[in-house]
Amino acid sequence: MTDMLLEVENLVIGMRRAGRPDAVIVDDVSFSVAAHERFGIVGESGSGKSLTLRAVAGLLPKGVEVLSGRIAYAGKSLTGMPPQERRRLMGPEIAMIFQEPMTALNPVIRVGEQIAEGPRRHLGLSKKAANTVAIEMMARTGIPDPERRARAYPHELSGGLRQRIMIAMAVSCNPRLLLCDEPTTALDVTVQHQVLKVLEGLCADTGTALIFVTHDLAVVNQTCTDMAVMYSGHIVESGTVADVLGDARHPYTQGLLGSAPDFDRPERRLVPIPGFPPSLTSRPAGCPFAPRCALAVDDCSKAMPTTELVAPGHTAACIMTAGVLA
Amino acid sequence: MLHRLRFIPARLIQSIPVAFGVTLIVFFMAHLLPGNAALALLGQRATAESVAALTTQLGLDRPLPEQYLIFLAQLFQGNLGTSLTYQVPVSDLLVQAVPVTLALLLYALILSLFISIPLAALAAFRPGGSRDLGVRGFTLVGQGMPQFWVGIMLLLIFAVRFRLFPVGGYGTTQLDHLYFLFLPALTLAISMSPTIIRSLRSSMINVLESEYVGTAKSKGSYGISLFRGHVLRNAAIPTVSVIGVNLGFLVGGSLVIERVFALPGLGSLMINSIFSRDFPTVQGVTLFVALFVVVIGILTDVVYTMLDPRVDMSKAVRA
Numbered sequence: 001m002t003d004m005l006l007e008v009e010n011l012v013i014g015m016r017r018a019g020r021p022d023a024v025i026v027d028d029v030s031f032s033v034a035a036h037e038r039f040g041i042v043g044e045s046g047s048g049k050s051l052t053l054r055a056v057a058g059l060l061p062k063g064v065e066v067l068s069g070r071i072a073y074a075g076k077s078l079t080g081m082p083p084q085e086r087r088r089l090m091g092p093e094i095a096m097i098f099q100e101p102m103t104a105l106n107p108v109i110r111v112g113e114q115i116a117e118g119p120r121r122h123l124g125l126s127k128k129a130a131n132t133v134a135i136e137m138m139a140r141t142g143i144p145d146p147e148r149r150a151r152a153y154p155h156e157l158s159g160g161l162r163q164r165i166m167i168a169m170a171v172s173c174n175p176r177l178l179l180c181d182e183p184t185t186a187l188d189v190t191v192q193h194q195v196l197k198v199l200e201g202l203c204a205d206t207g208t209a210l211i212f213v214t215h216d217l218a219v220v221n222q223t224c225t226d227m228a229v230m231y232s233g234h235i236v237e238s239g240t241v242a243d244v245l246g247d248a249r250h251p252y253t254q255g256l257l258g259s260a261p262d263f264d265r266p267e268r269r270l271v272p273i274p275g276f277p278p279s280l281t282s283r284p285a286g287c288p289f290a291p292r293c294a295l296a297v298d299d300c301s302k303a304m305p306t307t308e309l310v311a312p313g314h315t316a317a318c319i320m321t322a323g324v325l326a
Numbered sequence: 327m328l329h330r331l332r333f334i335p336a337r338l339i340q341s342i343p344v345a346f347g348v349t350l351i352v353f354f355m356a357h358l359l360p361g362n363a364a365l366a367l368l369g370q371r372a373t374a375e376s377v378a379a380l381t382t383q384l385g386l387d388r389p390l391p392e393q394y395l396i397f398l399a400q401l402f403q404g405n406l407g408t409s410l411t412y413q414v415p416v417s418d419l420l421v422q423a424v425p426v427t428l429a430l431l432l433y434a435l436i437l438s439l440f441i442s443i444p445l446a447a448l449a450a451f452r453p454g455g456s457r458d459l460g461v462r463g464f465t466l467v468g469q470g471m472p473q474f475w476v477g478i479m480l481l482l483i484f485a486v487r488f489r490l491f492p493v494g495g496y497g498t499t500q501l502d503h504l505y506f507l508f509l510p511a512l513t514l515a516i517s518m519s520p521t522i523i524r525s526l527r528s529s530m531i532n533v534l535e536s537e538y539v540g541t542a543k544s545k546g547s548y549g550i551s552l553f554r555g556h557v558l559r560n561a562a563i564p565t566v567s568v569i570g571v572n573l574g575f576l577v578g579g580s581l582v583i584e585r586v587f588a589l590p591g592l593g594s595l596m597i598n599s600i601f602s603r604d605f606p607t608v609q610g611v612t613l614f615v616a617l618f619v620v621v622i623g624i625l626t627d628v629v630y631t632m633l634d635p636r637v638d639m640s641k642a643v644r645a
Contacts, residue, residue, distance in 0.1 A: 084548075087543075087546045088546060090543070092546075105538055107560070108635060108636075109559075118545040153636070
C-alpha cells in the first residue's frame with residue numbers, strides 16, 4: 001500500500017470543548033488515492049466531504065480539528081509533520097482549488113501576481129520569471145489574451161475565467177495531488193463543462209492525481225475514475241466510478257441516483273429521498289441513514305454497520321445489502 | 327489607475343461652497359465675542375477717544391455685512407488681510423506656522439501607524455487570547471486619557487525627569503525638528519492609536535477568516551509574508567477612512583498640544599489671536615484648517631482608490 005500517494009485512515013474530524021472531543025463531524029473515514037488516480041467524493045451539504053478535503057490540505061476552519069486518525073502523503077504522515085515542513089508541500093506537492101473563485105482570490109491583487117506567488121516561493125523564481133510562468137499557466141488553462149488578463153483584478157473577470165485563474169494558480173508549481181472543493185458549483189453548466197475539460201486535460205498531461213469533492217454525480221461520472229459516497233460524516237460506499245454508479249449497493253447511493261435526472265432515460269420519474277440528513281448534534285445511533293431508508297430494519301439502529309467488500313474493490317456500509325450479497 | 331482618480335477635480339470644485347460656508351461662520355462667530363481689537367491693542371488704560379479712533383482706523387465700526395464683503399473681496403485677491411496685533415499680512419503668519427503643524431500631524435500619523443499595525447496584528451492573530459486582551463486594555467486606557475494630560479505626563483517623565491527630550495520649542499535644523507517634535511507627536515499618536523487599532527484589529531480578524539487567506543495558505547504562504555501579502559493591505563482599506571476622519575479631529579487636538587509643548591504652530595497662533603481679538607488672523611487660520619480638512623478628505627479617497635481596485639470614486643460623485 002506504500003505506492004499510494006495519499007492515504008487517509010480512520011480520520012475523525014470534530015470540535016473540542018474544554019479539551020474533550022465535543023461534536024464529531026467526520027467519523028472514521030478511510031480512503032486512499034494512487035498517483036494519477038482521479039478520486040471523487042460525493043455527498044450532500046454537511047456530509048463532511050469538504051472538511052475531509054480541508055483536513056488533507058491542513059486548512060480546517062478555526063475550532064475544527066483532526067481528533068484522531070492518520071493522513072499520509074507519499075508515505076509521510078501529514079498530521080504528525082511539523083507545520084513548516086507541511087507548508088513546503090503546499091503548492092509544489094499538494095494544491096487546492098476552492099469552490100467560489102470570487103472569494104478565494106484576493107480582491108486587491110492582480111491575478112497574474114496571485115498565480116506567480118507560488119512559483120516565486122517554491123521554485124525560487126524571480127518576479128519576472130514567475131510572471132512568465134503565470135502567463136504560461138493562464139494560457140494552458142485556455143484563458144485568451146493571458147498577458148492582458150494577468151494584469152486584471154479578480155472583479156474584472158467572469159466566473160469561468162476566475163475559476164481558470166484558480167486552476168492556473170493550483171497547477172503553477174506542478175503538484176502531484178490536486179484537491180478540488182466543488183470547483184464548478186458556482187459556475188453555469190456550459191462554463192462548468194469547459195472548466196472540467198481544462199482540469200481533466202491538465203491532469204492527463206501532467207499525471208496529477210485529483211481528489212474531487214462535489215454533490216454532482218454527473219460531474220464525478222465525467223471526471224473521476226474512483227469515488228466514495230459520504231453521508232453524515234461516514235463513507236457509505238466506495239469503489240470505481242463504474243461500479244458505484246453502475247451497481248450501487250448502498251441504499252443512499254441508490255437514492256441519490258434515483259433522485260438525479262438521467263438523460264438516457266428522460267421518461268423516468270425522479271424519486272426523492274424522503275426526510276432530511278441528521279444534524280450533527282443529534283445523529284441517530286447505528287446507521288445514520290436508517291431513518292430515511294426504505295430497507296431499514298430494527299438492527300440498523302443498533303450499531304454503525306461495518307464496511308464490507310461487496311465486490312472486488314467495491315465496498316458498502318449497509319447490513320442489508322452486505323448481508324444479501326455475502 | 328489614473329482614470330480612477332478623475333474624481334479629484336470634481337471634489338475640488340465641490341469644496342468651494344464648503345470654504346464659503348466656513349468663512350461665513352468664522353466671520354460672524356468671531357464677532358460674537360465681546361470686546362474688540364482696538365481695546366485689546368491699546369490695553370486697559372486706553373481712553374474712549376483713542377479706542378474710537380483706532381476702531382475707525384481699523385474699519386471695525388462699519389456694519390458687519392460690509393466688513394464681511396471687504397474680507398471676501400480681499401480673499402479673492404489672495405489677500406487674507408493684515409494681522410491687527412502683529413501688523414503683518416496674515417499669510418506671512420500662516421507661512422511660518424503651517425509647516426510646524428503639518429510636520430507635527432504627519433509625524434503623529436506615522437508614529438501612530440508604527441504603534442497600531444503591530445498591536446492590531448498581535449490582537450487579531452488570536453482573538454480573545456491574552457495578547458488580544460492586553461491590546462484591548464491599552465486601547466481603552468489610551469482612549470480614556472485626555473490628550474493634554476498625556477502630553478504633560480510625557481513631558482514630566484521624559485523631559486523633566488530623564489532629560490531625554492526638550493520641554494518645548496521647535497529647534498532650528500531639520501533633525502532638530504524631528505527631535506523636538508517627538509514628544510508632542512507621540513502624545514497625538516497615543517490618542518489616535520486606539521481608534522486605528524480597533525478598526526484594524528476587527529478588519530484583520532475578518533480578513534484572516536476569509537477564503538483568500540485560505541488560498542494563500544494553500545500556496546504555502548504563512549507568517550510575515552502572508553501578513554504583508556494578503557492581510558495588511560486588505561485590512562487597511564476600511565481603516566483608511568477611519569484615519570481620514572480622525573485626522574480631522576487630530577487637527578483640533580494638535581492645537582491644544584502645541585500649547586502644551588510651546589510649538590510655534592497654528593494652534594499657538596490661533597489661541598493668541600483669539601485672545602487679542604485679532605479677527606483677520608483667526609479667520610485666516612480657521613479658513614486654512616477647514617480647507618486642510620477638506621484636502622484630507624480628498625486624500626483619504628485617493629488612498630482608498632489606490633488600495634482597493636474595486637473602488638471608483640468618479641461613479642460615487644456622479645450618483
